[in-house]
Amino acid sequence: MKAARIHEYNKHVVLEDIPIPDIQPDEILVNVKACGMCRSDVQLVDGYFRPYADIPPPITIGHEIVGVVHKIGSTVPKSAGFEEGDHVVVVPGWGDGTCRHCQIGDTQICPNVRWPGFGKVGGFAEFVPVPARYLIKVDRQLKFEELAPLTDAGVTPYRGIKKLLNARALGPNRVMAVFGVGGLGLYAVQYAKILGCGAKVVAVARNPEKLAIAKEYGADHIISTRGKSAADVAVELKDATGQPDLDAIIDCTGAGAMIQLAFSLLSISGQYADVGLVGDRIDIPLFPRVSREQVLHGSFWGNYTDISEVLTLMAEGKIRHTLKIFSFDQINEQLDLLRTGNIVGRAVMKFR
Numbered sequence: 001m002k003a004a005r006i007h008e009y010n011k012h013v014v015l016e017d018i019p020i021p022d023i024q025p026d027e028i029l030v031n032v033k034a035c036g037m038c039r040s041d042v043q044l045v046d047g048y049f050r051p052y053a054d055i056p057p058p059i060t061i062g063h064e065i066v067g068v069v070h071k072i073g074s075t076v077p078k079s080a081g082f083e084e085g086d087h088v089v090v091v092p093g094w095g096d097g098t099c100r101h102c103q104i105g106d107t108q109i110c111p112n113v114r115w116p117g118f119g120k121v122g123g124f125a126e127f128v129p130v131p132a133r134y135l136i137k138v139d140r141q142l143k144f145e146e147l148a149p150l151t152d153a154g155v156t157p158y159r160g161i162k163k164l165l166n167a168r169a170l171g172p173n174r175v176m177a178v179f180g181v182g183g184l185g186l187y188a189v190q191y192a193k194i195l196g197c198g199a200k201v202v203a204v205a206r207n208p209e210k211l212a213i214a215k216e217y218g219a220d221h222i223i224s225t226r227g228k229s230a231a232d233v234a235v236e237l238k239d240a241t242g243q244p245d246l247d248a249i250i251d252c253t254g255a256g257a258m259i260q261l262a263f264s265l266l267s268i269s270g271q272y273a274d275v276g277l278v279g280d281r282i283d284i285p286l287f288p289r290v291s292r293e294q295v296l297h298g299s300f301w302g303n304y305t306d307i308s309e310v311l312t313l314m315a316e317g318k319i320r321h322t323l324k325i326f327s328f329d330q331i332n333e334q335l336d337l338l339r340t341g342n343i344v345g346r347a348v349m350k351f352r
């Protein structure tokens with residue numbers, strides 16, 4: 001089968017032919033139809049994660065995976081309801097099933113978690129073996145290329161916004177901002193309107209072209225940060241919404257400058273959730289965060305339930321996608337474009 005693998009960090013991935021992987025009795029072999037490309041694929045190639053998990057090559061990249069059931073392992077129960085030919089979405093974040101996080105469904109923060117796309121098996125390959133309990137069967141009418149990003153780009157901000165909602169940071173007379181409107185942020189804007197309970201939604205980013213799409217997707221206001229100080233942004237925010245600060249922020253960038261801007265604009269008892277990983281440090285003043293009782297939420301990817309929820313929203317036609325479709329042989333070219341921020345929306349590889 002075709003597979004795109006890292007053989008050496010900081011080099012182009014190698015597009016090659018390798019044997020189709022075997023499956024364990026509790027696994028299903030999925031014939032991959034589409035796989036989204038994530039900034040973390042670029043970061044994996046560039047060695048960003050090596051201080052945290054130094055995965056030995058070869059690594060098959062790709063973790064936003066959808067496909068068709070090709071072969072079912074011998075111990076997969078009939079009650080799971082899978083048949084060959086079913087269309088399935090792969091829930092990433094394969095937990096050990098025994099720890100307290102797995103027991104409540106948060107397998108993506110299991111201390112023994114395994115990820116497709118960060119080891120031997122991944123989605124930029126024609127076949128991937130997946131534990132049956134991490135597959136969700138979907139309607140055959142739904143498009144593979146639209147399903148793929150919902151396993152990361154289209155679920156990660158959803159979980160983050162749910163954290164803000166459950167912490168009661170959202171509601172009428174609140175202002176919520178989405179920082180960054182790339183692959184994740186364009187979904188975040190839509191979820192902010194769906195889950196915001198009437199909060200005004202402001203998209204804050206550098207790129208006017210991406211901000212225009214955010215406006216089209218329901219942002220009440222857009223603010224470009226290009227060439228502006230934090231004070232300039234606060235003035236623009238007040239003109240747009242009537243208040244110079246933000247009650248809730250979902251930060252889809254994680255870039256150092258954006259984090260500083262976010263905390264400088266955060267209201268008393270404001271809440272911030274970060275899901276972007278562009279930078280690798282948070283450097284914010286301590287006293288205002290304590291004295292203003294501001295909350296910083298960690299939110300990582302999404303679990304089976306989160307993904308089921310966004311799939312339902314999609315099936316109901318409530319989610320819009322900005323996609324760039326590419327083919328398997330264009331993987332390196334697309335990684336290079338993503339590295340320099342030159343992708344609008346989500347790039348998705350489709351097998352013909």
Ligand SMILES: [Zn+2]
Pocket residue numbers: 095096097098099100101102103107110111112
């Ligand atoms: Zn676990």
